[in-house]
Amino acid sequence: xxxxxxxxxxxxxxxxxxxxxxxxxxxxxxxxxxxxxxxxxxxxxxxxxxxxxxxxxxxxxxxxxxxxxxxxxxxxxxxxxxxxxxxxxxxxxxxxxxxxxxxxxxxxxxxxxxxxxxxxxxxxxxxxxxxxxxxxxxxxxxxxxxxxxxxxxxxxxxxxxxxxxxxxxxxxxxxxxxxxxxxxxxxxxxxxxxxxxxxxxxxxxxxxxxxxxxxxxxxxxxxxxxxxxxxxxxxxxxxxxxxxxxxxxxxxxxxxxxxxxxxxxxxxxxxxxxxxxxxxxxxxxxxxxxxxxxxxxxxxxxxxxxxxxxxxxxxxxxxxxxxxxxxxxxxxxxxxxxxxxxxxxxxxxxxxxxxxxxx
Amino acid sequence: xxxxxxxxxxxxxxxxxxxxxxxxxxxxxxxxxxxxxxxxxxxxxxxxxxxxxxxxxxxxxxxxxxxxxxxxxxxxxxxxxxxxxxxxxxxxxxxxxxxxxxxxxxxxxxxxxxxxxxxxxxxxxxxxxxxxxxxxxxxxxxxxxxxxxxxxxxxxxxxxxxxxxxxxxxxxxxxxxxxxxxxxxxxxxxxxxxxxxxxxxxxxxxxxxxxxxxxxxxxxxxxxxxxxxxxxxxxxxxxxxxxxxxxxxxxxxxxxxxxxxxxxxxxxxxxxxxxxxxxxxxxxxxxxxxxxxxxxxxxxxxxxxxxxxxxxxxxxxxxxxxxxxxxxxxxxxxxxxxxxxxxxxxxxxxxxxxxxxxx
DNA sequence: TTGAAAGCGATACCAG
DNA sequence: CTGGTATCGCTTTCAA
Numbered sequence: 001x002x003x004x005x006x007x008x009x010x011x012x013x014x015x016x017x018x019x020x021x022x023x024x025x026x027x028x029x030x031x032x033x034x035x036x037x038x039x040x041x042x043x044x045x046x047x048x049x050x051x052x053x054x055x056x057x058x059x060x061x062x063x064x065x066x067x068x069x070x071x072x073x074x075x076x077x078x079x080x081x082x083x084x085x086x087x088x089x090x091x092x093x094x095x096x097x098x099x100x101x102x103x104x105x106x107x108x109x110x111x112x113x114x115x116x117x118x119x120x121x122x123x124x125x126x127x128x129x130x131x132x133x134x135x136x137x138x139x140x141x142x143x144x145x146x147x148x149x150x151x152x153x154x155x156x157x158x159x160x161x162x163x164x165x166x167x168x169x170x171x172x173x174x175x176x177x178x179x180x181x182x183x184x185x186x187x188x189x190x191x192x193x194x195x196x197x198x199x200x201x202x203x204x205x206x207x208x209x210x211x212x213x214x215x216x217x218x219x220x221x222x223x224x225x226x227x228x229x230x231x232x233x234x235x236x237x238x239x240x241x242x243x244x245x246x247x248x249x250x251x252x253x254x255x256x257x258x259x260x261x262x263x264x265x266x267x268x269x270x271x272x273x274x275x276x277x278x279x280x281x282x283x284x285x286x287x288x289x290x291x292x293x294x295x296x297x298x299x300x301x302x303x304x305x306x307x308x309x310x311x312x313x314x315x316x317x318x319x320x321x322x323x324x325x326x327x328x329x330x331x332x333x334x335x336x337x338x339x340x341x342x343x344x345x346x347x348x349x350x351x352x353x354x355x356x357x358x359x
Numbered sequence: 360x361x362x363x364x365x366x367x368x369x370x371x372x373x374x375x376x377x378x379x380x381x382x383x384x385x386x387x388x389x390x391x392x393x394x395x396x397x398x399x400x401x402x403x404x405x406x407x408x409x410x411x412x413x414x415x416x417x418x419x420x421x422x423x424x425x426x427x428x429x430x431x432x433x434x435x436x437x438x439x440x441x442x443x444x445x446x447x448x449x450x451x452x453x454x455x456x457x458x459x460x461x462x463x464x465x466x467x468x469x470x471x472x473x474x475x476x477x478x479x480x481x482x483x484x485x486x487x488x489x490x491x492x493x494x495x496x497x498x499x500x501x502x503x504x505x506x507x508x509x510x511x512x513x514x515x516x517x518x519x520x521x522x523x524x525x526x527x528x529x530x531x532x533x534x535x536x537x538x539x540x541x542x543x544x545x546x547x548x549x550x551x552x553x554x555x556x557x558x559x560x561x562x563x564x565x566x567x568x569x570x571x572x573x574x575x576x577x578x579x580x581x582x583x584x585x586x587x588x589x590x591x592x593x594x595x596x597x598x599x600x601x602x603x604x605x606x607x608x609x610x611x612x613x614x615x616x617x618x619x620x621x622x623x624x625x626x627x628x629x630x631x632x633x634x635x636x637x638x639x640x641x642x643x644x645x646x647x648x649x650x651x652x653x654x655x656x657x658x659x660x661x662x663x664x665x666x667x668x669x670x671x672x673x674x675x676x677x678x679x680x681x682x683x684x685x686x687x688x689x690x691x692x693x694x695x696x697x698x699x700x701x702x703x704x705x706x707x708x709x710x711x712x713x714x715x716x717x718x
Numbered sequence: 719t720t721g722a723a724a725g726c727g728a729t730a731c732c733a734g
Numbered sequence: 735c736t737g738g739t740a741t742c743g744c745t746t747t748c749a750a
Contacts (some may be wrong), residue, residue, distance in 0.1 A: 014728095024729090024737080025738075041736080056728070060422050061728050063418060063728075064728045185703065189548065315693070338707060339705040341700040371742090373743080383723095384723095385719085422744075423725075424745055
C-alpha cells in the first residue's frame, strides 16, 4: 500500500526500530523480554518484527553480549571404554568449542552412586554454568536434583540413560528398548540351532540396562521360540567381575549358544571366550563400539555390535544445551541419536590414535 | 621474561596489533594474506599471533565481512525417493541456513547424463557461488568440469557417489564397497538354504552402484558358498522398469532365494514381490531408508536396509563446503558418513509429514 | 607499505 | 518508560 520500506535482503534491528518508530534500545528490550516497556510499545515492535520477517542474528548478538557458554558433563568415574570414549569426545570438543564461545568441563562422580550425582548437581552455580549433561542412574533423588538445577536456571539434559522427571526434560541417547529388540533380532537370526541365551547386564539402577533387557526379552519370546533366555548375570560394567562370574554360569547351562552383552565390561566376556575356547562357536551380540569390541568383531569373536556414536552424543548434548539456554527451538530430527548396528563389514575407519594424518 | 602482555581470556586482533607493534589493518592484511605488506612486518605479526595463541573469531569476521555463503546442490532430476529425500533435506536446510548467513540452492539435471552436469558446473559463476555439491555419474568430462570449477575458485564436493579426480577432492558419502560387503554379510547370514541371489543394480555409469556390486560379490564368494550370485539386472533406478524385468529373471532362475537391491527403484521390487506372492519367503536386502522401503521392512517384505542418512549427507556437505571456501580445516571424524543398517527393530521414528508436533 | 576510522548487527549502560 | 551511544572482534575504505 503505502511507500514500501526500503530494506535489503535481511532486516536488522535498525529496520525494526525505524518501522516501529522506536529506538534501538527499545527493540532490544522487546527482543529480550526485558521489563520496562509499555504494552502498546511492545505491540508496535512485535508488529514491525513480523511485518519485516525479522530474525535476530545470533552471531552478532553473541558478539555484543560477549556470551560464553559454560557447559559441564557429569560422568561416572570408571575406566570402561564407553565412558572413556565419551571423555575423549568431550576433550576434543573442548578444543574446538573455544572458537564457538563455548567452555566445556568434565565432572566425574563415583559410579552407581546417586548421592554423588545429586551432590554434584547441587554445587552447580547458575551464573557459572549454563547447562549440564548428566549420565547416571535414575533415582528419585537424582530427578529432584535435576529439577532444582533447572529451577536455578541451568539447562539439563540426560545423556545415554533417560531421567524422565518431567515433560520439560530432554534426553540425548538412543531408545534402549529398541536397542534390546534389535539385539534380539540379530541373535535370533544368527543363532541357527536351538539353545539358551545368556544376558549380561550391568546394574538394576541403570535405566538403560533395564530397558535393553526388556526389549530383548520381548522379541526373543515373541519371535524366536527355539532360543531360551536364561536369567541374566549382573556384571556392574566390571570386566573382572564378569570374567569371574561366567565359568559358573556356563557350567550351570552347558547349552548356552549365544550371549547378549547388554552393558559395559565386554573385555571380561572376550577374555572368558578366548580362555575357554568358545570364541567362535557362540553368537555374541554386544553393546558399544570400542577398541576391544571392535577387535572382537573383526576377529569373529563378536557377531554384531549395537552402538551409539559418542561423538554424536556429545555434540548433540552440546547443541541441545545451548539451544535450551538461549530458549531456542531444538531440531529434533537432527538430535535424534541413531541406533547403530555394526557387523564386521561396516565398521567405520578406526579413529586415529595420535593425530590426524599430516595432510 | 619481560612484562607479560595483559590479556583477557582470548586474544583478539587488537592484542595482536599491540604485541606486533602494528595497526589493526596490517594484522588483518596478514591474517587474510592480502598483498602489500613487507616480509618483515608479516613476520612480526605472525610471531605475535602464535605468541598469543590467537585464533580469529569467525563469527565476528563474517559479521564485519557481511559474508553470505552461496551453496548449490546439483542433483539428478528424478522422482526416486532417495533423491527426493535429499531435496527435502536441502529445503529444510535452506530455511535454517538463513540464520547462518547461508543461501542454498538446488539445481536439477537430467539423470545419467554427464553432459548436463558438465553444463551446469560450467555455468556456475565464482562470485555468485561459493561451493557446489555434485551427485552424479563419474565420467572424465564431469571430473574435468569439477576441476574447472575449482580453478575458478568454487569449492566442490562429491555427494553420495565419489568423483576421484584429484587428491584435493572431498567425498561426502559412504564407502560403497563396504556397503556391498555389509549387504552380502546380512544376506549370507539371513538366507539359510542354498540358492541363487539376484542383484538389482542401477547404471554402470554410477560409481556407487559399481562399488556396491564389487563389495557384495567379494564377500558372497568368500564367505557364503551355499549362495550363488546370478548376473544382475540393470534397473536404471526406475521402479517400472524393474517391475517389468523381474518376472523374466525369476522364470530363468526359479531357485532365487534372495535379492540384493543395490540401487534405487525399490518400489518396483516391492510391487513385484507382492504381486507374485513372494514377499515373505525371499531374503531381501535393499538400500536407502525411504517411505516405501521402511514400510517394506516393517511388514516383513524386506529383511534389512543399508542406508545413509540424508540429513547427515546434506549437513556434512554444507559444513565441508563452507570450511573449504574459508580454507578452514575439516573435521574428518565428524564428516564421516556412517553406513546404517536397519532391521525392523531399530527403525528411527518416522519423519513427521506435516509439521513438528506442536509442543 | 601502513594507519585511522567507519561500519557489521546486536547489547547494555547511562541519562532523561 | 524510552532514547542515545559505546562496544564486541574483525573487515574495509580512504588517506597518508
